[in-house]
Amino acid sequence: xxxxxxxxxxxxxxxxxxxxxxxxxxxxxxxxxxxxxxxxxx
Amino acid sequence: xxxxxxxxxxxxxxxxxxxxxxxxxxxxxxxxxxxxxxxxxxxxxxxxxxxxxxxxxxxxxxxxxxxxxxxxxxxxxxxxxxxxxxxxxxxxxxxxxxxxxxxxxxxxxxxxxxxxxxxxxxxxxxxxxxxxxxxxxxxxxxxxxxxxxxxxxxxxxxxxxxxxxxxxxxxxxxxxxxxxxxxxxxxxxxxxxxxxxxxxxxxxxxxxxxxxxxxxxxxxxxxxxxxxxxxxxxxxxxxxxxxxxxxxxxxxxxxxxxxxxxxxxxxxxxxxxxxxxxxxxxxxxxxxxxxxxxxxxxxxxxxxxxxxxxxxxxxxxxxxxxxxxxxxxxxxxxxxxxxxxxxxxxxxxxxxxxxxxxxxxxxxxxxxxxxxxxxxxxxxxxxxxxxxxxxxxxxxxxxxxxxxx
Numbered sequence: 001x002x003x004x005x006x007x008x009x010x011x012x013x014x015x016x017x018x019x020x021x022x023x024x025x026x027x028x029x030x031x032x033x034x035x036x037x038x039x040x041x042x
Numbered sequence: 043x044x045x046x047x048x049x050x051x052x053x054x055x056x057x058x059x060x061x062x063x064x065x066x067x068x069x070x071x072x073x074x075x076x077x078x079x080x081x082x083x084x085x086x087x088x089x090x091x092x093x094x095x096x097x098x099x100x101x102x103x104x105x106x107x108x109x110x111x112x113x114x115x116x117x118x119x120x121x122x123x124x125x126x127x128x129x130x131x132x133x134x135x136x137x138x139x140x141x142x143x144x145x146x147x148x149x150x151x152x153x154x155x156x157x158x159x160x161x162x163x164x165x166x167x168x169x170x171x172x173x174x175x176x177x178x179x180x181x182x183x184x185x186x187x188x189x190x191x192x193x194x195x196x197x198x199x200x201x202x203x204x205x206x207x208x209x210x211x212x213x214x215x216x217x218x219x220x221x222x223x224x225x226x227x228x229x230x231x232x233x234x235x236x237x238x239x240x241x242x243x244x245x246x247x248x249x250x251x252x253x254x255x256x257x258x259x260x261x262x263x264x265x266x267x268x269x270x271x272x273x274x275x276x277x278x279x280x281x282x283x284x285x286x287x288x289x290x291x292x293x294x295x296x297x298x299x300x301x302x303x304x305x306x307x308x309x310x311x312x313x314x315x316x317x318x319x320x321x322x323x324x325x326x327x328x329x330x331x332x333x334x335x336x337x338x339x340x341x342x343x344x345x346x347x348x349x350x351x352x353x354x355x356x357x358x359x360x361x362x363x364x365x366x367x368x369x370x371x372x373x374x375x376x377x378x379x380x381x382x383x384x385x386x387x388x389x390x391x392x393x394x395x396x397x398x399x400x401x402x403x404x405x406x407x408x409x410x411x412x413x414x415x416x417x418x419x420x421x422x423x424x425x426x427x428x429x430x431x432x433x434x435x436x437x438x439x440x441x442x443x444x445x446x447x
Contacts (some may be wrong), residue, residue, distance in 0.1 A: 017195075018304060024198035025300035026293075029205050033075060034299070035292035 050172035050233050056181060058230035059165040060188035061223055062122055066129070066160035068192030069216050070098070070153065072200035076136065079209035084140045094146040096397060098132075101154025102161070103393025106386030109158040110167065111246055113382040118168040119231040125159025126224035128152050130217040137213035160224060162189060162365055163389045167382035168231055170373040176318065178373055182366035183314010190310045190362050194303030244441075249380035253387065258375060258434040262368055263391045265326060268427035269364045270395030272333055272420050276357065279403040283413050287345050294347045298354035305358025313363035314370070322367045322374075323434040329367075330431060333360050334424030341417055374436055 001009075024030065077091045084090075113121040132152030139145045158164065162185065173181035203212035244252075253259045281295045316325055340353040372384050399420075406416050 018307070021195045021198065022300055022304055024202075025296050027198065027202075030198050030201050031292050031296055033201050033205075034296045036078060 050168070052172045052174075052177070052181065054230050055168055055172040056184050058227040059169055059185055061227045062160050062165060063162065063185055063188045064192035064195070065220055065223060066125075066157060066192070067162075067189040068194075068196030069129070069133075069200070069220060070157060071193040072197045073098075075197075075201050075204055076209055076213070079204065080136065083209070084142075084145075086142055090142045090146065094149050096400065097146055097150030098153045098157070099393055100397055101150050102157040103390040103396075105155050105158035106163045106389045106393075107383050108386070109155075109164045110382030110384070110386035111380075113159075113164050114167050114380050115246070117231075117233060118165055118382070119228045119233070121159045121164050122228035122231060123225055125156045125164065126221050126228065129156030129160060129224075130221045132156055133213045133217035133220065137210045137217075156220075158386070162186070162369070163386040164382055165231075166369045166373075166385045167378060167380075168233060170369075170378045170381050171233065175374075179314050179317035179322070179366060179370040181314070182369050182373075183311045183317065186310030186314055186362050186366045187307050189365070190303070190306040194300075194307060197299075197303070244379060246380065246383065249376070249383065250387070252439070253376060253380075253384050256375070256439070258371070258436075259384070259388075261430045261434050262371060263388050264430050265330065265427045266364070266368060266388050266392040267395035268330065268423040270392035270397075271399040271423055272337075272395075273361060273399070274396035275399035275403045275416060275420060278400050279407070279413060279416075282407075284345075284350065286413075289345065289347065289350065291347075294350055297347075298350050301351055301354040302358040302361060305355045306361040309359035309361055309363040310366060312359075314366035317367045317370045321436060322371050323431050323436055326364060326367050326371075326431040326434075327428045329360050329363055330424050330428035333357070334421045334428065336360070337417060337421050337424065371434060371436055375439055377438065 073095060077088060080086070081088055081091050109121055109125070129152070132149050132155075135148045135152055136145070139148055165185065166182070169181050169185055170178055200212065200216070203215060207215065280298070284290070284295060284298075313325065313329070336353060336356045340349060343349050368388060369381075369385050372388065373381055376384055399416075402419070403413065403416050407413055
């Protein structure tokens with residue numbers, strides 16, 4: 001594989017991992033946990 | 043474990059330290075999720091768990107210079123192995139100990155030591171030694187990005203673990219992952235005769251004395267104090283501030299958290315990359331001035347979900363971007379022989395700033411019923427840190443006696 005394609009593959013993989021991690025923040029269970037933590041501030 | 047003779051390979055060092063930093067910074071970042079289940083299971087008030095977290099952070103800073111000293115003298119590999127087992131012990135301690143004082147002291151010591159031995163300060167020396175001078179800042183940027191990535195990635199993972207396997211099993215699982223991933227990575231960080239690297243034989247006492255007597259080092263220490271103060275104040279008190287102002291929708295807070303995490307990765311990487319081309323002191327000044335400006339704008343503009351997202355993205359870029367630049371200056375001015383120890387000293391001031399940021403936020407809020415004064419202090423400190431970094435002298439120190447030796 002050419003270095004340019006290899007680099008693009010790595011960047012695409014990194015972007016995919018970041019997108020999946022970002023999406024994980026919006027799972028209902030995570031949101032509920034955050035809401036609980038915010039409520040605990042008071 | 044014996045020292046090896048092959049030279050350090052930058053790719054190997056970056057990969058190994060990347061895994062170590064991802065875990066070290068990521069696991070601790072989600073500790074807030076355990077506050078409710080641990081407090082509930084043991085019948086504690088939230089104060090007990092909060093105090094344990096505060097002590098962890100302080101001891102992380104206090105152990106830092108010593109962990110760095112050992113890493114510089116006897117090798118990063120050994121320090122990371124000790125750190126991985128201390129981290130594991132701390133997580134198991136958190137899962138099993140139900141006596142409040144023992145919980146606070148034990149988790150504080152074990153996790154604090156674990157972090158001091160596995161986080162950025164401890165591994166910065168080996169990164170500096172593996173990277174040629176022209177790539178050093180970039181390499182620090184990659185490691186900073188790995189730390190940021192850990193914080194971003196592990197929060198939802200830890201929350202999912204608690205939901206699916208329970209809070210105790212989640213801690214046991216993380217303890218296993220820490221040891222089984224960090225220890226093999228530590229073996230990739232063996233280096234030949236660490237204490238002789240750098241070409242001169244300065245003692246720890248001499249290196250420490252030289253640094254604390256150096257104006258530029260003290261200015262870096264002052265800047266890092268501000269960094270810790272601002273970040274932890276915002277990280278801890280932001281949700282309460284938003285709710286006070288009528289934005290209580292958890293979706294806004296979660297989106298802000300995710301944006302800070304995501305942009306933090308890019309900010310750390312870009313800072314490191316730019317630090318290889320531009321004077322690092324000016325970049326650091328720019329970061330602190332920008333933080334002050336972003337906070338001021340956030341307070342002046344009408345508060346809405348959009349301004350919260352913009353604020354989070356901007357602060358995310360500026361979040362850990364100070365780390366590669368500060369460490370880059372330390373490496374450039376003082377050399378690499380005592381790099382980890384000096385990074386640990388500077389980081390201690392970061393942790394004192396963090397402690398004050400959290401505490402002052404709560405104290406002033408109780409006293410005045412608003413965060414306005416602490417926001418104003420954050421802006422003022424940002425401007426002062428921006429000014430403090432301008433006169434830093436980035437040139438390597440001349441050591442005639444040592445060079446002649």
